[in-house]
Amino acid sequence: MKIRTGAGMAAMLLMVACARGEDAKPIENAMVADNAAADAVDDIDAADNAASSGLPTDGWIGKWIGVEGLVLDIQPTGDRGHYMLSVTLLDGTKSYEGVADGDMIRFTRNGRPESVRAATGDQTGLKWLAGKSNCLMIQQGEGFCRDDAGTPPGENPAAQPAAQPTAEPAARP
Secondary structure: OHHHHHHHHHHHHHHHHHOOOOOOOOOHHHHHHHHHHHHHHHHHHHHHHHHHOOOHHHHHOEEEEOOOOOEEEEEEOOOOOEEEEEEEEOOEEEEEEEEEEOOEEEEEEOOEEEEEEEEOHHHHOOHHHOOOOOEEEEEOOEEEEOOOOOOOOOOOHHHOOOOOOOOOOOOOO
């Protein structure tokens, strides 16, 4: 009997010693680590949102065709809002570094400030582009368009839904 009483007393003392009636509190460093991890997740989400929200000028990336062999090719340089502009005119192709500024790309050509901006074919002043809606222009008479079915200037054509295939095969002649 004495052994049981001793074992019971030891168990009771152990329970009394461990249970002081206080609420268990997490270690302060653990809370700081949890808060830091939550802040890091918020920072990553903010960076992802900023990266996914492109500039209006990002939709202009690619080739734009003018009249008589004129071409404007806009390519990103890797830095947000910075582009390499290749302008092919009658006297050849020249490249310029451009920077997004709102709804235009600013660059310097022959020591003069210029800009690429969204326009309609009518606004370019070129009768061959009249009636087109998806165009860019540098100055009057220097316009470039592309046929991105229904994509207004400044919007990224890659973001548009793809055309759905027809259910019937094409008829053979």
